[in-house]
Amino acid sequence: MTNGDAIRLHPYRRAKVGRTLGSVDLAESVRTPASWVVVGLDNGGTCNNATVLDATGRYLVDHLVENPSLVTDGPESAIEQLAQAFHNILELTSTPLTLVRAVGLDTPGPASARGVISSKGATNFSQVSWHGFDIRSALEARIGLPVFYLNDANAAALYAHHQLFGAQAMQRSSIAAIVGTGLGGGVVEEGRVVSGAAGMAGELGHVQIPLHGVLEPGQPVPECNCGFAGDVESIASLTGIKKNLLPYWFTRFPDHPLAAEPLPVAAKQLRSYGEKEDPLALAVFGQQAKAIGKLFTIAANFTDPDAYLLGGGVVEASPGFRQWFLNTVRESTELRAEQQSAATFALVADLDMAGARGAAVAALETVQTA
Numbered sequence: 540m541t542n543g544d545a546i547r548l549h550p551y552r553r554a555k556v557g558r559t560l561g562s563v564d565l566a567e568s569v570r571t572p573a574s575w576v577v578v579g580l581d582n583g584g585t586c587n588n589a590t591v592l593d594a595t596g597r598y599l600v601d602h603l604v605e606n607p608s609l610v611t612d613g614p615e616s617a618i619e620q621l622a623q624a625f626h627n628i629l630e631l632t633s634t635p636l637t638l639v640r641a642v643g644l645d646t647p648g649p650a651s652a653r654g655v656i657s658s659k660g661a662t663n664f665s666q667v668s669w670h671g672f673d674i675r676s677a678l679e680a681r682i683g684l685p686v687f688y689l690n691d692a693n694a695a696a697l698y699a700h701h702q703l704f705g706a707q708a709m710q711r712s713s714i715a716a717i718v719g720t721g722l723g724g725g726v727v728e729e730g731r732v733v734s735g736a737a738g739m740a741g742e743l744g745h746v747q748i749p750l751h752g753v754l755e756p757g758q759p760v761p762e763c764n765c766g767f768a769g770d771v772e773s774i775a776s777l778t779g780i781k782k783n784l785l786p787y788w789f790t791r792f793p794d795h796p797l798a799a800e801p802l803p804v805a806a807k808q809l810r811s812y813g814e815k816e817d818p819l820a821l822a823v824f825g826q827q828a829k830a831i832g833k834l835f836t837i838a839a840n841f842t843d844p845d846a847y848l849l850g851g852g853v854v855e856a857s858p859g860f861r862q863w864f865l866n867t868v869r870e871s872t873e874l875r876a877e878q879q880s881a882a883t884f885a886l887v888a889d890l891d892m893a894g895a896r897g898a899a900v901a902a903l904e905t906v907q908t909a
């Protein structure tokens with residue numbers, strides 16, 4: 540055995556004794572710290588995605604591992620599917636159950652900080668049996684291990700933060716805006732998601748922004764499904780394009796080929812036009828980038844983060860287009876000179892795996908500081 544092995548063994552054995560109180564398995568006691576793990580489970584509308592993260596911060600899975608989530612069948616089926624995802628990923632990575640310290644679970648919201656689905660239900664949890672359902676406790680009871688919960692956008696934000704900062708993650712802060720059907724994201728302080736008293740911190744999509752410099756003269760104030768007017772999501776989301784931006788911009792470009800399409804089709808096709816520098820598409824995406832810049836300007840004066848992160852469909856766009864979008868966001872974010880030299884702007888990568896990976900990071904952090 541080398542010195543390096545001896546050094547690595549020590550913290551693991553110390554932690555292990557504290558947890559199992561004498562039931563130490565001999566085979567396990569010679570493992571390195573890397574041999575205890577947490578599991579991350581990302582619960583989506585159609586699929587669960589699972590990953591395993593070891594105590595040294597290494598992912599044991601480098602691709603999507605999915606099973607059907609069956610959320611539309613109600614909580615009972617969905618919890619079974621999550622348990623199956625959990626056991627499948629252990630089998631796939633040859634990880635014994637005894638090495639798992641905790642599970643991180645993320646789902647779309649709205650839900651409480653402790654994983655209780657909104658009493659009014661949610662897009663993915665519309666069946667009445669989901670209303671007010673405690674998905675975190677139910678999974679914990681089913682698999683017999685501690686389960687930590689966070690919402691999917693916060694999980695993606697946390698993963699992006701750790702991926703960007705690596706070993707410095709726990710000393711850094713960031714804000715992430717992820718453009719999808721809505722506008723999700725999260726606020727990370729010293730490597731941890733800010734969840735808030737009611738679990739509603741980091742609902743960046745519903746932050747109302749100053750609209751001067753974003754809207755054209757005479758353009759109606761966009762409305763969000765949440766009931767707010769002029770919040771970030773009313774502009775910087777697929778829903779915002781469909782409901783607010785395209786209806787206005789088609790009045791300015793009545794002969795545009797997309798004007799003949801139904802709005803949902805036109806909204807989805809718009810990015811491909813943006814990649815070809817189509818003036819209407821650039822006007823729409825330019826407004827989105829400016830809206831995100833206004834949000835980041837608020838963040839600059841609120842938490843003054845080390846990094847401003849941007850994710851969503853735009854990351855999958857052609858390199859030229861996504862760089863233009865990121866540059867427009869950056870130019871629309873008003874930072875002071877000191878902030879400009881301290882802050883980073885970056886795109887969030889690996890979004891497919893970000894939920895499961897972020898949930899695993901949250902579980903690992905919780906175990907390490909317990």
Ligand SMILES: [Zn+2]
Nearest residue numbers: 745763765770
């Ligand atoms: Zn809103």
